[in-house]
Amino acid sequence: MTPTLPPFPAARPRRLRRTSALRAMVRETTLSPDDFIWPVFVMAGQDDETPVPSMPGVTRKTVDRVVAAAREAHGLGIPAICLFPYTALEDRTEDCAEAWNPDNLSNRAIRAIKDAVPEMAVMTDIALDPYNINGHDGYVEGEEIVNDRTVEALVRMALAQAEAGADILGPSDMMDGRIGAIRSALESEGHQQVTILSYAAKFASGFYGPFRDAVGASGALKGDKATYQIDPANRSEALRMVARDIAEGADMVMVKPGMPYLDICREVKDRFGLPTFAYQVSGEYAMQKAAAQNGWFDGDKTMIEGLTCFKRAGCDGILTYFAPDAARLLNG
Ligand code: PBG
Numbered sequence: 001m002t003p004t005l006p007p008f009p010a011a012r013p014r015r016l017r018r019t020s021a022l023r024a025m026v027r028e029t030t031l032s033p034d035d036f037i038w039p040v041f042v043m044a045g046q047d048d049e050t051p052v053p054s055m056p057g058v059t060r061k062t063v064d065r066v067v068a069a070a071r072e073a074h075g076l077g078i079p080a081i082c083l084f085p086y087t088a089l090e091d092r093t094e095d096c097a098e099a100w101n102p103d104n105l106s107n108r109a110i111r112a113i114k115d116a117v118p119e120m121a122v123m124t125d126i127a128l129d130p131y132n133i134n135g136h137d138g139y140v141e142g143e144e145i146v147n148d149r150t151v152e153a154l155v156r157m158a159l160a161q162a163e164a165g166a167d168i169l170g171p172s173d174m175m176d177g178r179i180g181a182i183r184s185a186l187e188s189e190g191h192q193q194v195t196i197l198s199y200a201a202k203f204a205s206g207f208y209g210p211f212r213d214a215v216g217a218s219g220a221l222k223g224d225k226a227t228y229q230i231d232p233a234n235r236s237e238a239l240r241m242v243a244r245d246i247a248e249g250a251d252m253v254m255v256k257p258g259m260p261y262l263d264i265c266r267e268v269k270d271r272f273g274l275p276t277f278a279y280q281v282s283g284e285y286a287m288q289k290a291a292a293q294n295g296w297f298d299g300d301k302t303m304i305e306g307l308t309c310f311k312r313a314g315c316d317g318i319l320t321y322f323a324p325d326a327a328r329l330l331n332g
Helices: 013-017 020-026 063-076 105-116 148-164 178-188 206-214 236-247 259-272 282-293 299-312 323-331
Strands: 036-043 049-051 059-062 080-085 121-126 168-171 195-202 252-256 276-280 317-320
Touching: 013 020, 036 063, 036 105, 036 323, 059 063, 063 080, 063 105, 063 323, 080 105, 080 168, 105 121, 105 148, 121 148, 148 168, 148 178, 168 178, 178 195, 195 236, 195 259, 206 282, 236 252, 236 259, 252 259, 259 276, 259 299, 276 299, 282 299, 299 317, 299 323
Parallel strands: 036 059, 036 080, 036 317, 080 121, 121 168, 168 195, 195 252, 252 276, 276 317
Antiparallel strands: 049 059
16 A cells, blocks of 8 residues: 555645654654664683774673673663674684584673573574684685585584573574574474574675674685675575575574665565564674764764664664664663
8 A cells, every 4th residue: 555645735744743742653663672682792811801993882802791791781671692702813723613612702601691691682603703714604625615514513513502501593604504404403402492593694795894803703714705695786595595594494584784785674574574683784883983983973863773774674673783872872
């Protein structure tokens, strides 16, 4: 149905925009802290954090500080936190064994958060890049990022995270067949209740640059990720990937990056109806922060506007580095 209006002056649409009460009455989309998943970077050490230069306001935190951050986020009404490890260089190897070490940074952080703030949902990332000597999400053989052997490693990684108490697993690697393999391993190993939020429509994007600095993968990465992540030009392919991951057992799906891909968000939500999330990635955050710091626009206004637009585009929630700042603002 196309909404119609009588001709002017019977219709003066500005009548409904005149006061903030009227605007609030007719607002179609709302934003609240429970729409956010907060991505945080974990590093080794004690009671310490270091800034990520390309992401102003974001730091890598030691496990105890991540626990404090989770407690704070819970107090702000943010339901979930997502962990990304900054792995020590000596723990990055060709076989990526640190990825399924039960005591790796990410798994220790999961346990520590679930001990201290059990109500907080903990999400993880499943991909080999923080553990891989060459920065790729999968094993590298010659020139190739190999699929099937990588999926076996991802399954081990998923089980270690589930074992540590993760509520939501986030496969972000874009290997074929990984959702099905992870789902069946979770079923057979007694982790039937663990959810999968698949990075289903993940594009080969330049907007991930600052993240790769944050996890220390930029220097290591040889080449790009175009042989496994989706071409940014492809809409039909993205929809096929979402359908595939749902068929293999994903409980929720994600579109990533966010802002340049709102058309995909809308279409995924309309077609599949599953809980749909967008990842407002590091480069999107960096752009907005940089412009705000330069005084080129009002950072608070654009932060809330951008996040609201994800909801308008059909997203149920947003992974965003702005989560605590936005929640504080929304909470007044
Ligand atoms: C790793 C992963 C990436 C991001 C999340 N998980 C980087 C990549 O695929 O290169 C990016 C997040 C961001 O840019 O904020 N598989």
